[in-house]
Amino acid sequence: MFSGAQISLYPMSDDFADVILGALSALDPYRDQLRIETDDISTLLVGTPDVVMAAMRDLFVAAAKSGKHCVMHATLSRGCPGEPDDPICHVPEMTGPLAPLEERRAQALAAVSSIPLAGQPTAAQFSLYTLGIGQHMDEIYGCIDFIKSSGVFDKSKNFCTKLRGDAAPVFATVGEAFVRFGPPQGHVTIDLTVSANSPSAI
C-alpha cells in the first residue's frame, strides 16, 4: 500500500511566501511519520491517511490564522497500482475485506464526532474516486450518505460535494471518506479544496 497527497497552499496575499513559511512549523509534529518532497507546484506527503490529513489540517489552520484568504488544494491517493508498497503507509483500515456500507458509515461518523474543534471556519469541496471497480457509484453514493450526516455537509454540486464548518471536522470528514469508501486495498483518490477567509463566502 502506498498513500499520501500532493498538497498546495495558496495565500491570496503579496506576502504569500511568508504566510506559507510561517505556517510550515505546523508540520513539525508529523515529520518523523511522513516523507516530504517539494517542487514549484506542490508538496508530496507520503504516510498513513490519518497522519497526512492531520498534517494538512494543521498546516492549513496555521496559514488561515494569518487572516489572509487562503486555499489549500490536495490530490489524495491510496492503493495506486503504479506506486510501490511502503511500510510508512500501513494502517488497519486498508487491509481485510470490504465491510458493509452501513458499518463503514457508522465508523466514519463515530470518528468525525470525536474530533476536538480547531477554531477555524472553513468551506471545502471534494470529489471521491474509487478506481478499477465496476459499480463505482455505489461507493460514491454511500460516501455522500455519510457526508450528509457528518455535521459539515453544505450542498451537492456538479462533480463534487461541498462542506462547511470548523477545520477539524471538515478535514476529518474528508479523511474518513478517503479510508472507508472503496475497497480497503483498492485505488482511491480525492480531489480536495479547502478555503478560509474568503471575501465572497456566503
Add this chain to the structure above:
Amino acid sequence: MFSGAQISLYPMSDDFADVILGALSALDPYRDQLRIETDDISTLLVGTPDVVMAAMRDLFVAAAKSGKHCVMHATLSRGCPGEPDDPICHVPEMTGPLAPLEERRAQALAAVSSIPLAGQPTAAQFSLYTLGIGQHMDEIYGCIDFIKSSGVFDKSKNFCTKLRGDAAPVFATVGEAFVRFGPPQGHVTIDLTVSANSPSAI
C-alpha cells in the same frame, strides 16, 4: 453526456479580486456555449470539453499576464452517471466505440501540434481518472505515453504527471487526455493545477 469543470483562480496578491475581475472578459467569446455558475469556492463551466478547455486557458492567460503568481485549479468531469444528459455537451469524440490506444494517441498528438502558442509560460500537473472500468491503468498508462510525446512533458510525480511549456499546448494536452482516454461514453475525471509566475519555478 454531461461534461464540464469546476474551476478556481488563485492570484497570490493583495488585489486578487481585481486580478480575477480583470481577467473575466476572457470568457466572453465562450459565454453562449457555456453554462456558468459561481460560488465562494469555484466556478462551474458546463459545455463541450474543447470549449471548456479554451475558456479555462484564456481566463488563466489573462490573469497570468498581470505578472502576479497565479494558479488555476480545475476538477474536470465527463460522463458521470449521476449527472443529466445535456445537449450543450455533445461532441463526436464522446460517442462510438473505443478506438485502439495507438490511434487515439496519434489523434491527440495531431491536435496538440496544431495549436497556436499563447505566449505565456506555465507549469502544470494533472491526474486522469477513468472510472467504472477494470484495468483502468491501461488507459492511464496509454495517456502517459501520449503526454511523454506531447512536447510539454516535464516529469512523472507520485499521483500525477507534470507539464511545462506554453499555456496553449499545456491546456491542449490536458484537453486531449480528457476526451481521448477512457471509453467515449465513460466516466472520466481530471484533477488539474496550472501555475504561472511562481518565484520558486525551477
